[in-house]
Amino acid sequence: MEIDRPVAPLPRRVVMVRGETVASYLSRLAHHNGMQFEELARHIGAPRTMRRAEPRFEEVRLGPVARQRLAQASGRPVGQLDQALVSLQDSRISARARRQVEIESWPEGQLPVQACALCVAGLSERPVWRVPGGQWAVCVRHGRWTVTAQGDVQLGLEQLPEAVDAHVRRIRLERRTGPYARALMADAQQVAVYWWQCRQMAWRGVWRRRQEILGVDRSALWAVPLVVYPEAVTVAEAMVVRERQRAVGRSFAGGPAGWSTGRWTAWVGERLGMVEEMAEGGHRGLEAWLMAHRNTVPVVTRLAQQGERAVPRSEPLPLLEPHRVIPPHGPLEEASCLPWRLGSPMTGLPVGPPIATGRRPAPR
Incomplete structure (x- = not known):
């Protein structure tokens, strides 16, 4: 890969969403510019054999060289990319690595969470996937709860x-x-x-x-x-x-x-x-x-x-x-430091007498 060769900026930008995965951002940027994902990936330094990444299940790791080329292609400063695409910092690819773009599956149980559909309405034709801070998220602005466990459920919280x-x-x-x-x-x-x-x-x-x-x-x-x-x-x-x-x-x-x-x-x-x-x-x-x-x-x-x-x-x-x-x-x-998990038997917990609160327990 020619490290010093500048990359021409793409004609169309996309609105950045804080916490979005790199795979999701690349997918939206490619689609917005009429490109295939693989074509954009090669544009920033991926090998010709690079396949399409699935943002719902996979992340794209970029080395320093590819990250600089993405900044040039997207028309965004590297610092702005780092601030929005928080998982960019998780890449272990060095500047000397020959392969600057890699696709990596998210660990089981750590899939990205889809951003609130109302927040990104009009900003993106494709779903926006965020780095998993958990298996669910709450949108305060629109009162919605999103969860990955049952497909991509988005529930309105008007009654909650x-x-x-x-x-x-x-x-x-x-x-x-x-x-x-x-x-x-x-x-x-x-x-x-x-x-x-x-x-x-x-x-x-x-x-x-x-x-x-x-x-x-x-x-x-x-x-x-x-x-x-x-x-x-x-x-x-x-x-x-x-x-x-x-x-x-x-x-x-x-x-x-x-x-x-x-x-x-x-x-x-x-x-x-x-x-x-x-x-x-x-x-x-x-x-x-x-x-x-x-x-x-x-x-x-x-x-x-x-x-x-x-x-x-x-x-x-x-x-x-x-x-x-x-x-x-x-x-x-x-x-959490606590050993039990949802859906598993509760074992190893204190079983002492009720604490003294100064009030009578409610009758059973």
């Missing part, structure tokens, strides 16, 4: 406004918390999955109502993340409060060692409006999380730091054990 509101809160939480928020959101979703599979907490009330609105039953596992989403975000917010205090060696609400577990789980139950359900057994899922996130600061050090404030809400949280590496893409559950 609490899901859109929860997503707005999650975005706010991620901006304040930083990368650690993804791990805590994953943990919160897994706690909600535990509650759902064990038929605890909201399963008789709001979760059943949401299933009826969606027209699904408990066998529709692909819909569970949406069914439990508002409560999962509430739990994630509570986890951030707990972790900001743990980051400086404090127990929940500044209490002494050994006092935080029951107090914190009861507080989460209050935030959810499910105090009785929490006392009846819902606390066990949270206790499994607390065991993995226990305060390891020695008691002597902790007592010396009693006057130290928790990490302010305006500052990002540092990564804490057991989350030292957080995968930026893929199913959200893969970022």
